[in-house]
Amino acid sequence: MPVQAITPRNGKKTARARRHPEVFTETSPSRAQARTLTGIFLDTGHLPEIQKYHALGIIRGVTTNPTILAKSGLAVGWSGIEDRCRAIARLIDPLPLSVEVTTNEPDDMLAQARAFITWGRNVNVKIPIHGPQGGTENLRLVHELETRQNIRINVTAMMSAQQCLLAAMAGATYVSIFGGRVNNMGYDSRQEVRRLRELLDGFGSTAKIIVGSTREVLNIVEWFEAGADIVTAVPSLLDGMLVHPYSKETVQMFLDDGAKLQAERPRAAKSASTR
Secondary structure (H helix, E strand, O other), X not given: OOOOOOOOOOOOOOOOOOOOOOOOOOOOOOHHHHOOOOEEEEXXXXXXXXXXXXXXXXXXXXEOOHXXXXXXXXXXXXXXXXXHHHHHHHHHOOOOEEEEOOOOOHHHHHHHHHHHOOOOOOEEEEEEOOEOOEOOHHHHHHHHHHHHOOOOEEEEEEOOHHHHHHHHHOOXXXXXXXXXXXXHOOOOHHHHHHHHHHHHXXXXXXXXXXXXXXXXXXXXXXXXXXXXXEEEEOHHHHHHHHOOHHHHHHHHHHHHHHHHHHHHHHHXXXXXXXX
């Protein structure tokens, strides 16, 4: 597959087209199709949670990593990882599932990436931007997998716009910036997302911006406003988005007044029958 060139638009600002959520429609989705998915990705490995929120129609994918899977109660060992990820992929198909490599050895990451994509047509592979000591091998592998092996990659563990830009130039389908950790370091993650949005749009990149490490409900809306294509959220944050105390109070008022009306109807009917 030829390498996709990313070229600037002669410095001219152009309006960004509105993106609409879509799903895979082919057994082997093209790069263009993989990049049309936009919305909230659920951050969990628990099947009951995924079933619950998928049934609501409000998620556009699921993300996992070794830490998430370790907390989800799956069976220990490679077979446990495979069984759980296959089950998730089947459940949410055709929405995408991100599965992260468990090693930082290039040959092992390559082998895992090839294995992961056999678990479901909607599986993409998460690879960190670099290892614990830095380095360039991970990015080289991202380029190899995306441009020569037709494997969709989600580059993860990034904390800055410049990291994400390089991942996009290497060919990554998704670039994941950890907005919550950026905030924890004393920076405004919204500015970093805006900067990244302008850079990718200016270079004509089709890479999707994922903002993760979400700490509060407000993050979700703010990061979408700043230009994120996708925001990851744990189930409790979706509950926080949905349930509002004034909504509860208002609905209770409606129910109370409805009960009064129901109680008055029999009396009104009886009064009418005695006339």
